[in-house]
Amino acid sequence: MRKWGPLTAVCLGTFMLLLDVTIVVVAVPDMAPALDASLSDVQWVIDGYALALAALLLGIGAAADVVGRRRVQVAGTAVFALASLGCGLATSAEFLVAARAVQGLGAAAMFATTLPLLGAAYQGKDRSVALGVWGAVSGGAAALGPIVGGLLTAGPGWRWIFFVNLPVSVAAIWLTLRLLPPSRPGVRGAGGRRVDWAGTAMFALFVGAVTYGVVRAGAVGWGSAATAVTFAVAALALSAFVAVERRVAHPLLDLRLLREPAFTGVLVGAIGTNMAAFGLMPYLSIWLQTVLGMSAVRGSLALVPLAGLSFVVAAVSGRLLHGVSARYVIGVGLLLIGAGGCALATLDADSSWPALIPGLSVTGVGAGLVSPGLAGAALAAVPPANAGTAGGAVNTCRQLGYALGVAVFGTVLTSRMADALGQDAAHTAAGGGAGALRGAFSEHSVRAAFASGLNGASLMAGVTGLVAGVAVLVMVRAKRTGGAGQAPAAPSGAPGTAAAGERVGA
Template sequence: MRTWGPLTAVCLGTFMLLLDVTIVVVALPDMARALHTSLSDLQWVIDGYALALAALLMGAGAAADVLGRRRVHVAGVVVFAAASLWCGLATGPGMLVAARAVQGVGAAAMLATTLPLLGSVYQGRQRSAALGVWGAVSGGAAAVGPVLGGLLTEGPGWRWIFFVNLPVSVAAVWLTLKVVPESRGARGTRIDWAGTVTFACFVGATTYAVVRAGSDGWTSTTTTGSFAFAALALAAFVLVERRVARPLLDLALLREPAFVGVMLGALAFNGAAFGVIPYLSIWMQTLLDMSPVRGGLTLLPMTGASVVVAILAGKLLHGVPARLTIGGGLLLIGSGGFCQAVLDAGAHWTVLVPGLVLVGIGVGLVSPALAGAALAAVPPERAGMAGGAVNTVRQLGYALGVAVFGTVLTSRMQDTVSHDAAHTLASGGAGALRGAVSEHTLRAAFASGLDTASVAAGVTGMVGGALVLALVRTPRAAAAAAPTPAEAATAPRA
């Protein structure tokens, strides 16, 4: 128990919080029918979770250093479980979105403390083995999410994708309190509350503006006002971080081209790889009449390829510069996006397989290398900060990807159907339009929207890859000397 107990406890929490990023994807059409949601509601079901996770991740890490990592981790699991119950009992879209945001708060506390807890328990070879298991669980959660979501949605119903978290949470809390020792950061650590609040306002307002642009237009008062508020929040964040003694993010790191390149690559990565998937799921289930289980299984070419490549890359590409694995992986993800832009009114999902496999290969190359590249690009005393920043930017990239590509999707659809019909179709309401609009027109509209969104994702991946190749020039020796993620997580925050 001493060897495996702490690892099991931490991995239970990690599996749940990462599972909930992808498990909702195949349940979106059923949610839409049950709760009568709009497209923006569905986007916020995804983005509410991802944004709360991104906005609070670095702040939660600092709080855990002060208050105790085990204490914050357990509190996060409890909040996550309570919010999961709330999600499952939701009676309307507003309630579900609010519950998902609270879920994200709990997930931030869990994810921010995962690696520090492992780093405080395991040393040497045991630490390497623990990180390997943790990495496999992380990848497995993303792979299992769509399939498990499909099984639960088609079986007991979509609410069970949230209820299933409850027994796992109970086990995680019990095991964590029993076998995981308490640990804290260096003395003198302070929580940057002002930085946390201003950063949260920035990411929230930015995403809200993009979502509103899809329904109100880019020049509407709501959209421009939200962008203006986001700009003010960003300016306030910069001012705060320049003045506080212990900032969430040391802005001096942004003078390092390699660090900037890794952050831009992380932002592009999650958006380009996963931002279109929710709309693919809606297309498959509402226009191709696929069941939730089949809809989840169609993503296996991508998730399977990513897991296999991640395992092989760890063994075969050791010592290869991160700029090549990350940059090359993003170029593959971009190519996969372009390969998916092949749909028409009569297309079947199998035409997506080559593109999905390419994206999966790219994900398998990029995901394991991002954290190490971020750590190699900064001084050792900033390692914990860099690890938190890269995870934050990844979640922000996913939230923005879902919002931006949803706006691109509906804008392109409006070349074929009306504004209202485009939003109804994208939110899973094809059944309500049948009779008023021909089946061929519905399929053609959705296919054209997906093609354009996939091209946008492809461009995002290509640009991200090019920026990484241009900016990340970390010497091989420095990369080899970079601390492991667990070492970084236990490094003092300065």
């Protein structure tokens, strides 16, 4: 237990925080009416967590190097636990959204410190084993989220998808304090290293404004003044972020890395992967439960082809494809994700859950190919000194891709449904209130409209995956021998190396 105790402590926290990215997907149809939540509320319950995680990951990773990684890990877990309690006790959609954002803050502190803690606890072959286990746990958590959420929602109720985090958090804190040695603060700050808080704030404002603009555009229109102002704020925040990063001594993101086409291509692939593969899941779950009338458990099981194949393929592809260029593994995987999205765009008013199997299966295989190789490809594309930034940037882009996918596909879904049902009814149906429309519309009309909306969103997901796949194939070129399977391990002191263990052959 002493030898593998640190791995157990880190994996327990990682599993919990990544499970919460997708665990709410199946609970939305029960959650929305209980809190009188609108479509935008539903989107923010999902996106608030993912956005906080994406926006703060790099900044908190750098801060952990200054103040101590174990200290940040424990503090993040405590914040996560308290926010989870708030989520479970929420009496309004607004309170739940706020609590989810705080939960994402705690998750970012946990996630940013996981790989540096493992790097400090293990060396040599033990480190390789630890990173491999961590990578498998990370992939399994996202895949199991909807299933665990369905079981808890159908059993004790949707609030327990948050309450269950409390005992797990206590166990994670106890194991961390007992089994992980305290990290020495200021390891990289002895030379005057400072946390780039200005860059962190500008990046958080940028991703928040972009996502808010997309979510609100579905309700107020893409050409409205409110949408234009929001996107203008996002553009100014991005400009300010670039200006800050060029001037500070220790930038959050070394912008010179973006001049490397291979690194930029991997970041495009990271955004495209989570956007195309997982951004549609909340709306598929709403369709299964509120339109087809399936229970939360049956609705979650209908998504098993995606979750199950993603997990299995990720587990075996590292060994079967060892030595194969990450360019081809990731590029082909994204093309499969795109093909799966296009295959989902074939629904009609008479479709039922089996119609999802082909598309979800192809998407699951593609996601299983892509996930293990993304971080390794990013690390291979940059000098070893930038390994921490590379790993953190990939993880940030993956969470950002998921948040944007939920926002963009929700807008596409409602705009297609509005053609048949009207704007208000479309937002009601997309937010999980399809049952309330059956007095004003026939069941066939609601089913046809929702199917049309899902087809539009699925097609956009498919195009996203295909474009990202082509970008990876064109931009990513191996600079050193060995491909993704031989990517160097992130240094133990690197901030934000949350994805460094996800590599082919781990």
